[in-house]
Amino acid sequence: MLFVTAVVCSFTGCTRKAAAQNSVDLKLKISDPFRFVAYGDTRFHDPADTEAANPAVRVALVRAIADVNPAFVCFTGDIVYNGFDVNDWKVWDSETSIWREKNIPIFPALGNHDLHGEEKIALGNYFQRFPELKESRFYSVRAANTLVLVLDSSLDETSGPQGEWLAAKLDKIPSDVDFVFLMFHHPPYTSSSDGKKYGGGHSARTSEQHLGKMLEDRQPHTRARFVVFSGHVHNYERHEYGGVTYFVSGGGAAHAYPIERAPDDPFQSKEVNYHYLLVEVDHHALKVTMNRLDLSSGKATWTQPDSVKIGFAARGNSGEGSLSSR
Numbered sequence: 001m002l003f004v005t006a007v008v009c010s011f012t013g014c015t016r017k018a019a020a021q022n023s024v025d026l027k028l029k030i031s032d033p034f035r036f037v038a039y040g041d042t043r044f045h046d047p048a049d050t051e052a053a054n055p056a057v058r059v060a061l062v063r064a065i066a067d068v069n070p071a072f073v074c075f076t077g078d079i080v081y082n083g084f085d086v087n088d089w090k091v092w093d094s095e096t097s098i099w100r101e102k103n104i105p106i107f108p109a110l111g112n113h114d115l116h117g118e119e120k121i122a123l124g125n126y127f128q129r130f131p132e133l134k135e136s137r138f139y140s141v142r143a144a145n146t147l148v149l150v151l152d153s154s155l156d157e158t159s160g161p162q163g164e165w166l167a168a169k170l171d172k173i174p175s176d177v178d179f180v181f182l183m184f185h186h187p188p189y190t191s192s193s194d195g196k197k198y199g200g201g202h203s204a205r206t207s208e209q210h211l212g213k214m215l216e217d218r219q220p221h222t223r224a225r226f227v228v229f230s231g232h233v234h235n236y237e238r239h240e241y242g243g244v245t246y247f248v249s250g251g252g253a254a255h256a257y258p259i260e261r262a263p264d265d266p267f268q269s270k271e272v273n274y275h276y277l278l279v280e281v282d283h284h285a286l287k288v289t290m291n292r293l294d295l296s297s298g299k300a301t302w303t304q305p306d307s308v309k310i311g312f313a314a315r316g317n318s319g320e321g322s323l324s325s326r
Helices: 002-008 055-068 086-095 097-101 119-129 160-171 206-221
Strands: 016-019 023-028 034-039 073-075 106-108 139-143 146-150 179-183 225-230 236-241 244-249 274-282 285-294 301-311 323-325
Touching (some): 034 244, 055 274, 073 179, 086 097, 106 146, 146 160, 206 244, 225 301, 236 301, 244 285
Parallel strands (some): 034 073, 179 225, 225 244
Antiparallel strands (some): 034 274, 139 146, 236 244, 274 285, 301 323
């Protein structure tokens, strides 16, 4: 059983190898098929303060994810509202206790809210919850036929120590890896903007745009398929460029807002989209489904308004034509 296998090797049973540039490599001893969850912008915080986030949504999403029994959970950042505030992290401890009871590994990426306040204090709170990272702000996770590369988008992704580490990882992708998942907070592509036409949004930044271009230049020459998960924008988006699929998953409980969708975006929605992404990985194929939560009626209503299948990219093929969606 996949879940039991993942639990047996969860952290205490997983191998860890220190790598250069203050990074760490983690390994989950699982096999495909398996599934995991990706989402972000949860903003764990005093549930009495509803200005920071929607606490009912946050609790419902945590419970639903626990019920899915994923092999692991990946966070696209902004786990808490204020990284310096130990009380926010205590809310995280309490509200996600069910994941630890079920031995579900958690692989986080740092968001801007996680670094609020004095950075040393904020990082101290963060690494106290994730000691397996050994104070590494960027790291890798090997899980079956996938490689997860987690980046800190408060640091430049394509230069400096992190950029050198990322390039080295992409230069030496193991031959049995079908998919390389990149997880970080700020999205390379978004239809939202700093203009906040509908009350919220962020424009894509130059550093992440450079990262996207680098991935798209590499994809035609890479056997494995690149798939990117980011957050920061409090909604759901899917973009496809150069054989790379980009997901924005920032509907974890920070107050979601509608965004202006570009006409050529694969996913069109005028709605507020609180959600998590379920990623189902098989040999040479994966499926990503957006699970949307609506609490406006007073009870949880779940829908799946977007789902896409992605095939791995053979060398010399950008992967075009291997996408299908409903």
